[in-house]
Amino acid sequence: MKIYFDSIGCRLNQAEIESLASQFRRAGHSVTGSAEGADLVIINTCAVTAAAASDSREKSRQAYHAGAKQIVLTGCWATLEPAEALNLPGVMRVVTNARKSELVSDLLEEAQSEYDAEPVAREPLPGIHRRTRAFIKAQDGCDNFCTFCVTRIARGQGVSVPMQQVIRDVELVLQGGAKEIVLSGVHLGSWGNDLKNGTHLRDLIQAILDETSIERVRLSSVEPWDLERSFFELWQDSRMCPHIHFPLQSGSAAVLKRMGRNTTPDKYRALVELARDAIPNLALTTDIIVGFPMENDEEFGESLEFVREMEFAGGHVFKYSAREGTAAARLSGRVHGKIAGCRSRSMRGILQESAEQYARGTVGRQVDVLWESTSGLDSRGWRMHGLSDNYLKVSGFAPENRWNCIDRVKVISFEAGQLEGEIIQE
Numbered sequence: 001m002k003i004y005f006d007s008i009g010c011r012l013n014q015a016e017i018e019s020l021a022s023q024f025r026r027a028g029h030s031v032t033g034s035a036e037g038a039d040l041v042i043i044n045t046c047a048v049t050a051a052a053a054s055d056s057r058e059k060s061r062q063a064y065h066a067g068a069k070q071i072v073l074t075g076c077w078a079t080l081e082p083a084e085a086l087n088l089p090g091v092m093r094v095v096t097n098a099r100k101s102e103l104v105s106d107l108l109e110e111a112q113s114e115y116d117a118e119p120v121a122r123e124p125l126p127g128i129h130r131r132t133r134a135f136i137k138a139q140d141g142c143d144n145f146c147t148f149c150v151t152r153i154a155r156g157q158g159v160s161v162p163m164q165q166v167i168r169d170v171e172l173v174l175q176g177g178a179k180e181i182v183l184s185g186v187h188l189g190s191w192g193n194d195l196k197n198g199t200h201l202r203d204l205i206q207a208i209l210d211e212t213s214i215e216r217v218r219l220s221s222v223e224p225w226d227l228e229r230s231f232f233e234l235w236q237d238s239r240m241c242p243h244i245h246f247p248l249q250s251g252s253a254a255v256l257k258r259m260g261r262n263t264t265p266d267k268y269r270a271l272v273e274l275a276r277d278a279i280p281n282l283a284l285t286t287d288i289i290v291g292f293p294m295e296n297d298e299e300f301g302e303s304l305e306f307v308r309e310m311e312f313a314g315g316h317v318f319k320y321s322a323r324e325g326t327a328a329a330r331l332s333g334r335v336h337g338k339i340a341g342c343r344s345r346s347m348r349g350i351l352q353e354s355a356e357q358y359a360r361g362t363v364g365r366q367v368d369v370l371w372e373s374t375s376g377l378d379s380r381g382w383r384m385h386g387l388s389d390n391y392l393k394v395s396g397f398a399p400e401n402r403w404n405c406i407d408r409v410k411v412i413s414f415e416a417g418q419l420e421g422e423i424i425q426e
């Protein structure tokens with residue numbers, strides 16, 4: 001079968017779709033870069049915002065109109081709205097999150113062990129998924145009760161992928177040629193809690209560093225709590241990327257309380273100080289929600305000021321959208337769409353300023369770049385584009401195509417939002 005894979009939303013969805021693609025490849029099927037003419041299309045859907053749910057439906061319709069013979073929907077939106085998902089044209093099956101790990105064996109009607117044993121050459125998923133980094137799922141679900149969050153409803157309680165299984169997955173992608181892993185989970189920081197053996201995310205990462213030869217380890221997103229000073233000692237190993245994503249959601253203590261977050265601006269600030277003390281030149285990124293119910297001008301102002309103070313290296317801003325079944329959807333005091341739009345623009349502006357400042361600060365420094373694509377060859381060499389260890393997009397020329405190689409690069413300029421670097425020949 002020719003199968004087209006697509007996913008939207010978080011890195012966990014990305015990790016899962018890569019794992020599904022890899023399992024189908026091992027079972028002898030091929031992966032195609034477009035839904036056109038595909039025998040099967042598998043889409044990992046998302047429900048984190050109303051827009052993500054709408055995109056999920058749209059992707060399914062697009063696949064149908066492109067001529068996909070059969071469509072299978074999985075992921076959070078399909079889990080929350082299975083009847084609606086099944087009603088979309090061309091959808092032959094909905095696989096809920098709880099059944100996702102058996103999706104391949106269910107569809108192929110084969111035992112999983114028949115195709116899950118051997119590594120396959122690691123190829124980026126064709127089409128939009130041209131990343132060289134391997135997303136590794138280490139955790140699923142969440143035991144927190146953030147009042148806006150539909151993900152925890154769609155994904156259920158927190159479950160850790162056992163350490164040896166994560167190590168095995170890292171080894172498989174290593175044998176397939178991956179240079180960087182992105183450790184992913186819904187609530188990655190809670191890894192180990194359900195195992196009841198006293199292990200913590202720190203132990204999992206240490207084991208990956210000790211037992212595998214992976215060249216770079218990046219963490220997807222870590223909730224800004226449950227972490228101690230010793231966690232950041234992991235970065236004494238230079239294979240740990242100096243990049244952490246701590247979702248803040250709001251810089252107002254009152255809004256954070258209404259959101260049910262386990263942190264306050266003061267605690268967040270203290271954690272960031274610990275991280276920045278331990279990790280030189282740390283790229284700190286975040287997520288922010290604006291227009292949460294009852295967010296008034298004063299609270300938004302506090303949030304804006306706090307975000308300015310944190311000097312993030314980047315981040316995403318979401319306008320709050322009520323998700324059915326969440327506690328926040330029942331709150332009164334909806335913020336008008338126009339006001340939320342205005343706040344979103346202000347917040348994006350602050351984040352863009354600090355992101356540019358961070359990027360500009362790397363000019364003259366050396367970073368390690370994993371080259372992810374090339375836009376061709378000219379008299380200066382191969383035009384390469386990649387991602388630095390501190391999560392910056394960098395372009396440069398190389399004498400040969402360096403796709404999926406890591407080079408030490410001196411950043412020489414930052415113009416029009418673009419970092420240019422020169423490879424340091426060793």
Ligand code: SF4
Nearest residue numbers: 142144145146149152
């Ligand atoms: S920590 Fe909060 S936002 Fe994150 S998955 Fe859990 S409930 Fe949702």
